[in-house]
Amino acid sequence: MDFLTAAMLAAVGVAAGIIASIIGGAAVVVYPALIAAGVPPQAAAASNLTALMPGTMLAALADRSQLPKFNRDFVLLIIASISGAAAGAVLLLWTPERLFTKLVPLLLGFATLLFAYAERISKWLRARAHKRGRSIEFDVTSLKFLLPVSFYGGYFGAGVGIMILGVFSVATGGEYRSANVTKNFVSSLNGFAASMVFIWQGAVMWPQTLALMAGMLVGGIAGSYIARILSREVVRVLVVGFGATLTIVFAWQYWF
Numbered sequence: 001m002d003f004l005t006a007a008m009l010a011a012v013g014v015a016a017g018i019i020a021s022i023i024g025g026a027a028v029v030v031y032p033a034l035i036a037a038g039v040p041p042q043a044a045a046a047s048n049l050t051a052l053m054p055g056t057m058l059a060a061l062a063d064r065s066q067l068p069k070f071n072r073d074f075v076l077l078i079i080a081s082i083s084g085a086a087a088g089a090v091l092l093l094w095t096p097e098r099l100f101t102k103l104v105p106l107l108l109g110f111a112t113l114l115f116a117y118a119e120r121i122s123k124w125l126r127a128r129a130h131k132r133g134r135s136i137e138f139d140v141t142s143l144k145f146l147l148p149v150s151f152y153g154g155y156f157g158a159g160v161g162i163m164i165l166g167v168f169s170v171a172t173g174g175e176y177r178s179a180n181v182t183k184n185f186v187s188s189l190n191g192f193a194a195s196m197v198f199i200w201q202g203a204v205m206w207p208q209t210l211a212l213m214a215g216m217l218v219g220g221i222a223g224s225y226i227a228r229i230l231s232r233e234v235v236r237v238l239v240v241g242f243g244a245t246l247t248i249v250f251a252w253q254y255w256f
Contacts, residue, residue: 017219024161
């Protein structure tokens with residue numbers, strides 16, 4: 001890898017780190033950059049997750065006051081999520097991407113709608129639970145759909161941040177900052193689990209990955225501070241707009 005390619009990947013990494021820490025869906029800029037740098041598609045999926053993980057973890061730790069309490073339910077959710085990501089990573093190494101990528105646009109579209117109507121969905125779920133004498137917390141019982149999202153994140157990863165943000169937005173009643181910090185924390189752990197599988201199998205292309213990682217560390221920290229000052233309406237427009245764009249891009253790529 002020459003210097004210009006490394007510089008290009010580092011610059012893309014800064015942009016990707018900001019996108020990932022604020023919204024999610026950084027793959028829309030990372031994958032084309034990795035392919036342009038000569039990385040095969042399957043290795044690009046592995047390298048993307050490995051490069052992104054440290055930046056999103058730093059973004060979460062920079063605003064860690066917004067994380068939920070590390071009680072039994074939240075720990076169980078993290079364990080289930082990491083397990084799903086690891087299983088998805090193993091499957092990626094065993095099967096062709098095309099068997100799964102047909103679902104990508106549907107999943108992204110669903111996640112975008114989930115985020116857009118998170119507050120209404122949350123109120124409905126909480127009102128329904130209240131009538132039954134129960135409450136909705138961060139746990140694997142009430143958030144069953146996080147496991148398949150994490151599985152998808154380990155397998156392919158494109159847009160997984162938006163999907164997890166949609167799930168946590170419902171859990172927080174549409175409160176973006178808390179949902180986003182938790183999304184960064186959980187997705188970074190998912191990325192770590194998947195990365196261990198990829199590294200063990202020798203699927204990561206390290207020169208390109210390290211160049212991206214350097215930029216993503218800078219972008220992740222910058223994004224964590226930008227996310228604190230954005231208003232809820234601005235975030236809603238950004239996430240829904242970006243999610244809809246990703247849905248269209250991947251629908252065009254995988255369906256036509």
